[in-house]
Amino acid sequence: MSNSSTSDLLKPFKLKTKQQELLISILCLVYILAFITRLFSVLRYESMIHEFDPYFNYRTTLYLTQHGFYDFWNWFDYESWYPLGRIVGGTLYPGLMVTAALIYRLLHFLRFAVHIREVCVLTAPFFASNTTLVAYFFGKEIWDSGAGLVAAILIAVCPGYISRSVAGSYDNEGVAIFALLFTFYLFVKAVNKGSLAWGLASAFGYFYMVSAWGGYIFIINLIPLYVLVLLITGRYSMRLYVAYNCMYILGMLLAMQIRFVGFQHVQSGEHMAAMGVFFLMQVFYFLDWVKHMLSDTKLFQEFLSITVTCAVAAGGIALGVGVASGYISPWTGRFYSLLDPTYAKDHIPIIASVSEHQPTAWSSFMFDFHILLFLFPAGLYFCFKRLSDATIFIVMYGLTSMYFAGVMVRLILVATPAVCLISAIAVSATVKNLTVLLRSKNKVAQIGSTKGTSSAKASSKASLDQSQPFQKNGAMALLFGAFYLLSRYATHCTWVTSEAYSSPSIVLAARGAHGNRVIFDDYREAYFWLRQNTPPDAKVMSWWDYGYQITAMGNRTVIVDNNTWNNTHIATVGRAMSSYEDEAYEIIRSLDVDYVLVVFGGVTGYSSDDINKFLWMVRIGGGVFPVIKEPDYLVNGEYRVDKGAAPKMLNCLMYKLSYYRFGEMMTEYGKPPGYDRARGVEIGNKDIKLEHLEEAFTTSNWIVRIYKVKPPNNRW
Amino acid sequence: MEAWIRARVTLALTLFALLFFVSRSSPPRQFVISNAERRIDLSSHIINVHLTLKVENTGTRPASEVVLALTPTEVDHLAMVDALAIKGKRKKTTSVHLEVKPTELPDAPPIDAKYFTIYLADPLNSGESTTLEVLYVFMHFLEPFPAEIAQSESQLVFYHDTALILSPYHIKQQTTFIKTPSTKVESFIRVEPTNRVGTEIKYGPYEDCPPYSISPIHVHFENNSPFAVVEELVQEIEISHWGNIQVTEHYTLVHAGARHKGVFSRVDYQSRQFSNGASSFRYLLARLPARVHSVYYRDEIGNISSSHLRTNSLKSELEIEPRYPLFGGWKATFVIGYGLPLQDFLFESSDDKRYLNFTFGCPLIGMVVDKLTIKVVLPEGSTDPSPVVPFPVEHRLEAKYSSLDVIGRTVVVLEKKNFVPMHNSHFQVYYTFNPIFMLAEPLMLASAFFMFFVACVAYIHIDLSIRK
Numbered sequence A: 001m002s003n004s005s006t007s008d009l010l011k012p013f014k015l016k017t018k019q020q021e022l023l024i025s026i027l028c029l030v031y032i033l034a035f036i037t038r039l040f041s042v043l044r045y046e047s048m049i050h051e052f053d054p055y056f057n058y059r060t061t062l063y064l065t066q067h068g069f070y071d072f073w074n075w076f077d078y079e080s081w082y083p084l085g086r087i088v089g090g091t092l093y094p095g096l097m098v099t100a101a102l103i104y105r106l107l108h109f110l111r112f113a114v115h116i117r118e119v120c121v122l123t124a125p126f127f128a129s130n131t132t133l134v135a136y137f138f139g140k141e142i143w144d145s146g147a148g149l150v151a152a153i154l155i156a157v158c159p160g161y162i163s164r165s166v167a168g169s170y171d172n173e174g175v176a177i178f179a180l181l182f183t184f185y186l187f188v189k190a191v192n193k194g195s196l197a198w199g200l201a202s203a204f205g206y207f208y209m210v211s212a213w214g215g216y217i218f219i220i221n222l223i224p225l226y227v228l229v230l231l232i233t234g235r236y237s238m239r240l241y242v243a244y245n246c247m248y249i250l251g252m253l254l255a256m257q258i259r260f261v262g263f264q265h266v267q268s269g270e271h272m273a274a275m276g277v278f279f280l281m282q283v284f285y286f287l288d289w290v291k292h293m294l295s296d297t298k299l300f301q302e303f304l305s306i307t308v309t310c311a312v313a314a315g316g317i318a319l320g321v322g323v324a325s326g327y328i329s330p331w332t333g334r335f336y337s338l339l340d341p342t343y344a345k346d347h348i349p350i351i352a353s354v355s356e357h358q359p360t361a362w363s364s365f366m367f368d369f370h371i372l373l374f375l376f377p378a379g380l381y382f383c384f385k386r387l388s389d390a391t392i393f394i395v396m397y398g399l400t401s402m403y404f405a406g407v408m409v410r411l412i413l414v415a416t417p418a419v420c421l422i423s424a425i426a427v428s429a430t431v432k433n434l435t436v437l438l439r440s441k442n443k444v445a446q447i448g449s450t451k452g453t454s455s456a457k458a459s460s461k462a463s464l465d466q467s468q469p470f471q472k473n474g475a476m477a478l479l480f481g482a483f484y485l486l487s488r489y490a491t492h493c494t495w496v497t498s499e500a501y502s503s504p505s506i507v508l509a510a511r512g513a514h515g516n517r518v519i520f521d522d523y524r525e526a527y528f529w530l531r532q533n534t535p536p537d538a539k540v541m542s543w544w545d546y547g548y549q550i551t552a553m554g555n556r557t558v559i560v561d562n563n564t565w566n567n568t569h570i571a572t573v574g575r576a577m578s579s580y581e582d583e584a585y586e587i588i589r590s591l592d593v594d595y596v597l598v599v600f601g602g603v604t605g606y607s608s609d610d611i612n613k614f615l616w617m618v619r620i621g622g623g624v625f626p627v628i629k630e631p632d633y634l635v636n637g638e639y640r641v642d643k644g645a646a647p648k649m650l651n652c653l654m655y656k657l658s659y660y661r662f663g664e665m666m667t668e669y670g671k672p673p674g675y676d677r678a679r680g681v682e683i684g685n686k687d688i689k690l691e692h693l694e695e696a697f698t699t700s701n702w703i704v705r706i707y708k709v710k711p712p713n714n715r716w
Numbered sequence B: 001m002e003a004w005i006r007a008r009v010t011l012a013l014t015l016f017a018l019l020f021f022v023s024r025s026s027p028p029r030q031f032v033i034s035n036a037e038r039r040i041d042l043s044s045h046i047i048n049v050h051l052t053l054k055v056e057n058t059g060t061r062p063a064s065e066v067v068l069a070l071t072p073t074e075v076d077h078l079a080m081v082d083a084l085a086i087k088g089k090r091k092k093t094t095s096v097h098l099e100v101k102p103t104e105l106p107d108a109p110p111i112d113a114k115y116f117t118i119y120l121a122d123p124l125n126s127g128e129s130t131t132l133e134v135l136y137v138f139m140h141f142l143e144p145f146p147a148e149i150a151q152s153e154s155q156l157v158f159y160h161d162t163a164l165i166l167s168p169y170h171i172k173q174q175t176t177f178i179k180t181p182s183t184k185v186e187s188f189i190r191v192e193p194t195n196r197v198g199t200e201i202k203y204g205p206y207e208d209c210p211p212y213s214i215s216p217i218h219v220h221f222e223n224n225s226p227f228a229v230v231e232e233l234v235q236e237i238e239i240s241h242w243g244n245i246q247v248t249e250h251y252t253l254v255h256a257g258a259r260h261k262g263v264f265s266r267v268d269y270q271s272r273q274f275s276n277g278a279s280s281f282r283y284l285l286a287r288l289p290a291r292v293h294s295v296y297y298r299d300e301i302g303n304i305s306s307s308h309l310r311t312n313s314l315k316s317e318l319e320i321e322p323r324y325p326l327f328g329g330w331k332a333t334f335v336i337g338y339g340l341p342l343q344d345f346l347f348e349s350s351d352d353k354r355y356l357n358f359t360f361g362c363p364l365i366g367m368v369v370d371k372l373t374i375k376v377v378l379p380e381g382s383t384d385p386s387p388v389v390p391f392p393v394e395h396r397l398e399a400k401y402s403s404l405d406v407i408g409r410t411v412v413v414l415e416k417k418n419f420v421p422m423h424n425s426h427f428q429v430y431y432t433f434n435p436i437f438m439l440a441e442p443l444m445l446a447s448a449f450f451m452f453f454v455a456c457v458a459y460i461h462i463d464l465s466i467r468k
Helices: A003-044 A053-067 A069-073 A095-109 A116-142 A145-157 A172-193 A196-212 A216-232 A238-255 A269-293 A297-325 A333-339 A343-347 A362-369 A372-385 A389-407 A409-451 A456-467 A470-499 A522-533 A544-554 A567-578 A581-590 A610-624 A647-651 A653-659 B002-022 B072-076 B266-271 B435-461
Strands: A508-511 A517-520 A539-541 A595-599 A693-698 A704-709 B031-041 B047-057 B063-070 B078-087 B094-103 B114-124 B129-138 B156-162 B170-179 B185-188 B194-197 B200-209 B216-222 B228-240 B244-255 B284-289 B293-299 B307-311 B315-320 B331-341 B346-348 B354-360 B368-377 B383-388 B394-400 B409-419 B425-432
Touching: A003 A116, A003 A145, A003 A470, A053 A069, A053 A095, A053 A116, A053 A544, A069 A095, A095 A116, A095 A172, A095 A196, A116 A145, A116 A172, A116 A389, A116 A409, A145 A409, A145 A470, A172 A196, A172 A216, A172 A238, A172 A389, A172 A409, A196 A216, A196 A238, A216 A238, A216 A269, A216 A389, A238 A269, A269 A297, A333 A343, A333 A389, A362 A372, A362 A409, A372 A389, A372 A409, A389 A409, A409 A470, A522 A544, A522 A595, A522 A693, A522 A704, A522 B331, A544 A595, A567 A581, A567 A610, A567 A653, A581 A653, A581 A704, A595 A653, A610 A653, A647 A653, A653 A704, A693 B266, B047 B063, B063 B072, B063 B129, B072 B078, B072 B114, B078 B114, B078 B409, B094 B129, B114 B129, B156 B170, B185 B194, B228 B354, B284 B331, B293 B315, B315 B331, B354 B368, B368 B394, B383 B409, B409 B425
Parallel strands: A539 A595, B031 B170, B228 B368
Antiparallel strands: A508 A517, A595 A704, A693 A704, B031 B047, B047 B129, B063 B114, B078 B094, B078 B129, B094 B114, B156 B216, B170 B200, B185 B216, B194 B200, B228 B244, B244 B331, B284 B315, B293 B331, B307 B315, B346 B354, B354 B425, B368 B409, B383 B425, B394 B409
16 A cells, blocks of 8 residues: 555545534533533532422432332332322333432442432433434434434423523433434434334334333324325335334333323323324235235225225224223323313312413513524525425424424423424525525636636626625625524524523522622421421421422422322312311311411412412312312402401411411511412411411421321310 | 428438448548538530549558549539549649549448449558549430420529438538529528529538438529530541541430420511520531541531531531421431541551541530441442540441452441540541552552453454345
């Protein structure tokens, strides 16, 4: 080998590596950016678990690391849903906990002595970083590597995703969005390649998604829909057949290993679409084969009509029989509420009572997507311009998820990756077109100046350019405009992350009179008091929002928690809270409750307290026990707590527990005692006497109040 | 209540009467105590008893062992006993520390008692006399009565003792002063002559008390000082030769006074601070070494935001507030951690060993510790550790795996029960350490990264495809 030949060999390699180096370094930076932009809450507050559900996840992860997988899988939790208990292993998606426990084990194996809490806190940012990589590869698959890079950058800071993946937000979604996008990517890759290996990989991706989040339903309905669309538009191919069959069959079998999902893939209405499409695929394949065998087209047409009719009829009959016999369960309320946004309000108040299940306001779209909202249609335009199997997929993903995002606030999360990818296509395609325009003109000018002779095409283009003298400037301006918009996007995202999405909601922070930071740590004060100073077997009754936190931080048994699997039980608590004290006392005794916990914001002006949630308790309680009627608590349809409030309102247990001895309290200068700062009124009942309960603990800012249930009086 | 006290008193008096008849014989009757003065300080829940004894050798031979007697209940609550010999006349006195050891007396004493022997520095010749000062420190000795109080009540406690000093020797003259924290004394038993002035109750002087004479008394008085007790303190001192000592202290704090009963009302607690929850406490003060850094204060569920750190060149003070005020029987657990510069605490001894010189004790001021465990985590690779502690402790060795440890670190565990602030003193842990071990962990990390990059380079340059 001579020197020159090696250098010839190296030349393209070098160019390639330079590009690769740039690419890899950009990806590394995006990876790091995605991680650190989610650390605001750790820097502002501390490394802690946020919100409500993450506390359950944290508690189960702790259990998993302490007791091992089998104990975790067979765990019967006595501390929640007293006296029913909860079969934890069979009623959760274990993906998140197992992931965190594995990371924890790995780090300990590598001799990094970290606490499991740190692992849990940083799991979501870590997976967000991984999502950026997946977004890059996905973008590369559907468009080109430029679009992939832009997609990675957009998704790294997109507020819609950050809202669920800041450090400490240790929730299923943090891992699930990664799994969702990864599954989609693998499936699209499988469709493009027609390879069994990618199909297998997507089946495993699907399995991970099933193990992590209930949102897998979206995958198992979107993919069949996509396949159906391809079939209808005549894009059926062997690649599709291989990819879908492999993914569906293996994914289904794997998903059955998750106890919470079980046989739902063959038994529940939500999963039937996938099965129907699966059979349709077989019919298509069969028809293809028959077409191949039969040369006579007329005969085939007849055969086709007969087979399709038969197949559809058979499928319909099977479905009908399945539903009628109860083998196939009908759609659940949650599924209905997705298709019909008003359904939950009328039928399932417990779903409607959660703020993140409300229909999305326009402002929150703007807040979470910013310029992506405008880039999204542009991206759709580019996708339609260059239709392929992959772009059809992303278009369908984008459109369906946007619909769901409109139905429920929290499903903006599912739409985010699609919006980012489609917007990335718009950005990448636009910028590429503009730069090509700028560069080609230079090139032409160069060629013209150096060689003098140019091809007819080039000269015609040059003349075209000359005919449009403003084109270059226009392109420059557009390019700058794009960069300006993108930089605005980056600033907006950072601002939103730091201001809106990085508060743990356990610790409340406010600005004091002198501009100093005041911290209200009342929740933990109360939970820690429960943990230390009540009997270990004490039962605590509170509204279900605080159930997970009480069991995780207070380590005490609760009556209801955020799992909300038993509506009657929650309604019983709602009924107790909205009854008079002596009626409530009987319910409390029957539930064997020792302590009652209420959250009260009247002193601090904290507005998401139990009095403001109280109407939902009435509604949910009244949904099961018709004794509780919502109008009893309202005056002319108005909800109030001052002197003009309804008499039942002024004497119900929740009112009494919230405002007990509040009438003596001066909250604000210049206002009468008993002035409720959260609602801005003087309370209506200042002389509250408690007969069966006694104040056991009130936190320093009165946010959490705990009452002890007295034993029944002696009868003689 | 009355009946109960009466029963106790009757019992005690019968015992007392019996004793007068039985008392004879027993320990070496060489000494006579010519004058004894006892001052009992009841102002906090740590009880200090200062006993000044003038001991005279009336025997024929020189003797050097003076025996002190305590009742078994006293011994159970005894945290510390210390003796000094006073020499010289007024204003020119010097004191010499004397050794005190628990002993058993061979002949059965007439009363159930436990003994401590003071070993005099120079034997006392026949006919000579000397002055001894003895300090007893008792903990958990005050009995709250009533045992449960409501938020607005103040805490009353019983103190049980005897008006006559329990001693195996004849005492010619003795006086006892009891100092109470306030003038609020509910009741006390008189053994004439008894005199109460202000916060002080004086028993005596009593003349010519035979050995083992006792006269049970009790004082029932108000004591609202915080009964803060650390049930368990585990202090971990981790030495890193890279320049830092990391101290982590795990506390289990309890209010050991009268139990809180019934309602806790925040509005009363906030608006009427003095009449409400008088015996409860909110603030604790920890005195940390100077140049302390990265201090944290947290518990199992996260950081506790209510703490203040004040530092100056001599000492650092950390004021901490548990999450909630502690009433009787309430508990709180928390962790305090801080870093210290290595050069302030680690020294090299002459024989090429290194030693850590650190305070044996609890940084929280005025705190009684039921069980104190100090774990000194030596750097990986250090050998033959040996602790030097000025008082008897249990010690053992453990191993600990911290970050990037392969063979584990040696941990010297020292355990002391019934720790009171008077125990605070320095202790040393000697060990040998080869500085080469300091490089082990950086080298491990560096090689891991090196391997990773080599793998990357190899991956980029090697073409693994089957087809060309």
